[in-house]
Amino acid sequence: MTRTPQDTFLSDQTLAAAREAALDPGTVPVAITAADGKKRCTWCDCPDGPDSPHNRPGYRCGGCPALAVHVVSVHLGPNLRYDYPACGRHWTEVVARVASTVSASRT
Numbered sequence: 880m881t882r883t884p885q886d887t888f889l890s891d892q893t894l895a896a897a898r899e900a901a902l903d904p905g906t907v908p909v910a911i912t913a914a915d916g917k918k919r920c921t922w923c924d925c926p927d928g929p930d931s932p933h934n935r936p937g938y939r940c941g942g943c944p945a946l947a948v949h950v951v952s953v954h955l956g957p958n959l960r961y962d963y964p965a966c967g968r969h970w971t972e973v974v975a976r977v978a979s980t981v982s983a984s985r986t
């Protein structure tokens with residue numbers, strides 16, 4: 880995918896909105912932007928929770944082999960941002976997980 884100036888502009892707008900949202904503790908500061916098409920999805924299909932294989936010592940997760948189409952950016956402070964590249968199948972899961980993690984850490 881080729882990035883047009885318009886894409887970049889929209890991405891910047893999204894990030895700016897997320898930064899503003901980060902100032903309001905009632906909202907989750909997440910921005911979804913287009914990935915550059917080179918990063919791999921950072922998610923995986925392993926089940927979550929106490930039965931997750933990730934809890935097993937020595938377990939090595941293969942991750943998701945797909946290329947990321949979106950980057951989920953989380954703003955946790957003025958200079959603290961985490962980016963999670965995610966494929967089209969996983970990005971909504973990333974957002975849901977981030978949202979629940981952030982709101983849990985605020986209660």
Ligand SMILES: [Zn+2]
Pocket residue numbers: 923924925933940941942
């Ligand atoms: Zn996994």
Ligand SMILES: [Zn+2]
Pocket residue numbers: 920921922923943944945965966967968969
């Ligand atoms: Zn994926």
